[in-house]
Amino acid sequence: MVATGRSRVRAFGLGAVAAGALAFLTGCDAQDVGKAFGGFGWPGNVPTAQSSQMYEMWIWSVVAALLVGIFVWGLIFWCIIAYRKRASDTELPTQTRFNVPIETLYTVLPFLVIAVLFYYTAVIQTNVNKLSANPDVTVEVVAFKWNWQFNYRTGPDTNTSASTVATTTGASDYIPVLVVPTGKTIRIEETSKDVIHSFWVPEMLFKRDVFPGSVRNVFQVTIEEPGSYVGRCAELCGTYHSMMNFEVRAVSPEDYEKFLAAKKAGKTTPEALGVIGFDAEHQYATTTVPFQVKQDAQLVPPNLGN
Numbered sequence: 001m002v003a004t005g006r007s008r009v010r011a012f013g014l015g016a017v018a019a020g021a022l023a024f025l026t027g028c029d030a031q032d033v034g035k036a037f038g039g040f041g042w043p044g045n046v047p048t049a050q051s052s053q054m055y056e057m058w059i060w061s062v063v064a065a066l067l068v069g070i071f072v073w074g075l076i077f078w079c080i081i082a083y084r085k086r087a088s089d090t091e092l093p094t095q096t097r098f099n100v101p102i103e104t105l106y107t108v109l110p111f112l113v114i115a116v117l118f119y120y121t122a123v124i125q126t127n128v129n130k131l132s133a134n135p136d137v138t139v140e141v142v143a144f145k146w147n148w149q150f151n152y153r154t155g156p157d158t159n160t161s162a163s164t165v166a167t168t169t170g171a172s173d174y175i176p177v178l179v180v181p182t183g184k185t186i187r188i189e190e191t192s193k194d195v196i197h198s199f200w201v202p203e204m205l206f207k208r209d210v211f212p213g214s215v216r217n218v219f220q221v222t223i224e225e226p227g228s229y230v231g232r233c234a235e236l237c238g239t240y241h242s243m244m245n246f247e248v249r250a251v252s253p254e255d256y257e258k259f260l261a262a263k264k265a266g267k268t269t270p271e272a273l274g275v276i277g278f279d280a281e282h283q284y285a286t287t288t289v290p291f292q293v294k295q296d297a298q299l300v301p302p303n304l305g306n
Contacts, residue, residue: 043203047229047250049222050128051205057124058205061117068113128206131220135187137180137256140164143190143197143210143233146240147171150178152260166263170246175285177269178231179249181256182223190217198235201248207234223250230287247285251276 040062046055083093140151147170153163170176180186190199192212199217200207208217233244251259255276262272270283 042205045203045227046205047223047225047227048204048206049224050220051203052224053124053127054205057120064113129219131187131218132185135220136184138187138189139178139180141178141188141190141199141210142193143199143237143244144193145195145238146233146244148176148178148231148244148246150176150246152263166260168263168269171290173290175245175247175288175290177247177249177273177285179251179256179259179269179273180223181253182226182250184253184256185220185222187218187220195237196235197233197237197244199231200234201229201231203229209235223248226250226252228286230285243290245285245288245290247287249273 040059042055042058046052138153140153142149142151149167149169151164152166154165168176168178188199188208190208190210192210194212196212197210198207199210204221206219206221208219210217227250229248229250231246231248233241235241237244258276259272262275263269267275273283274280
């Protein structure tokens, strides 16, 4: 009777802990939990609709893993304490060959956990890779050793150079700024002039390799809030790989149209940013700075201007 009472108390205690954890999590969203625990290693500022989905999955996956871990650790320490050998014990405890309910539990439960994770992974991956037939903005990203060129394209056929209406190109003393509108569907088409690079904006929680030749990586993002986001090359591509940075500058749709009009009129990217209200300091990249390096003139492709 005493043993049965203790078992009930322990079961009630575990149930109370689980119920308390669920009650706590029910009142929070992923952003609240992420801020409380530093994003569990991920950036807290997630500017795109796609990164928000990935961020939520990351946070709740870690929370679920922690709850499972706490439950398992609790059982381990409970067994250590409850079934430790006492001085009065003269015989070994009863030996059993199998326990069908327990074996069924630890077979079915992991399968259910994996199935749930697989389902949400497939759904979010599909959403992240989804492409619109008619994006609002199309930008061709051209990578070269060791910088970036951004070609703004319009028209029914955005896969040809004839549809390019404006261009921004980086140099050893200039960090290229990719200006995009908020709340719009932005299609990114990537290509490389030489070796494999990788287009990576850490806050977007997403990156895609950039291949030379006819192979193009294409993806789509929608940036929800104005801001400046550092971009980097995430693929070791040679001597100045670590210096191959860029910046994504998200502005309002109205300012984007003014910026693009200024670029079409022949203004440089800093001058066009000045047209939409950025002062001299913010007409250039604010999230990273150029590295002063001595590069051979042949390292920069010809006919690429700001």
